[in-house]
Amino acid sequence: KNEVEQSPQNLTAQEGEFITINCSYSVGISALHWLQQHPGGGIVSLFMLSSGKKKHGRLIATINIQEKHSSLHITASHPRDSAVYICAVRSYTDKLIFGTGTRLQVFP
């Protein structure tokens, strides 16, 4: 079993829909990252969380340390949100462990 599990693996949505991507992890962590990988391959860091909730534009990330779970929400989704979203956790040994990603496609 992977130390970082994401669900779903693939997600399709209509423009305007509310989207949730989940990340569960099994190790102790000091921080959790949400990353966005565009079709060209480059990765952009969206959020870094150690507790609570963060919001940036239409993106919201939450983390529940006790349940070892994080969610990434996208409100009013748009075709330009189509990308692979990757969850990564930083363990107490300072190792970064990546999930396999969730591929999101938003159709007009």
Place this chain on the structure above:
Amino acid sequence: DGGITQSPKYLFRKEGQNVTLSCEQNLNHDAMYWYRQDPGQGLRLIYYSQIVNDFQKGDIAEGYSVSREKKESFPLTVTSAQKNPTAFYLCASSIDLRGWSYGYTFGSGTRLTVV
């Protein structure tokens, strides 16, 4: 604008050849990393460096080599000893090894194909 530049974007390697992937950053970051991405798998760490003239093996270092002669540059050589080099390679940097304080910056990647 500060960032990470990886080159080339696409690279083709013949069997038995060594190839070098370039990674340059102008963020004044101390720590730099090389990751490999394969379909259906999470990114895996090849090598990392926390300071000039120092680097450490990651989880899948066999068949790879690096150097860190300048703070800005962290090139990765894929040697002929790497049996399955076809993959997408990403370079990243952070202020220090405990990049969780400030986050990571990633390059746009190099796609290496063995022909």
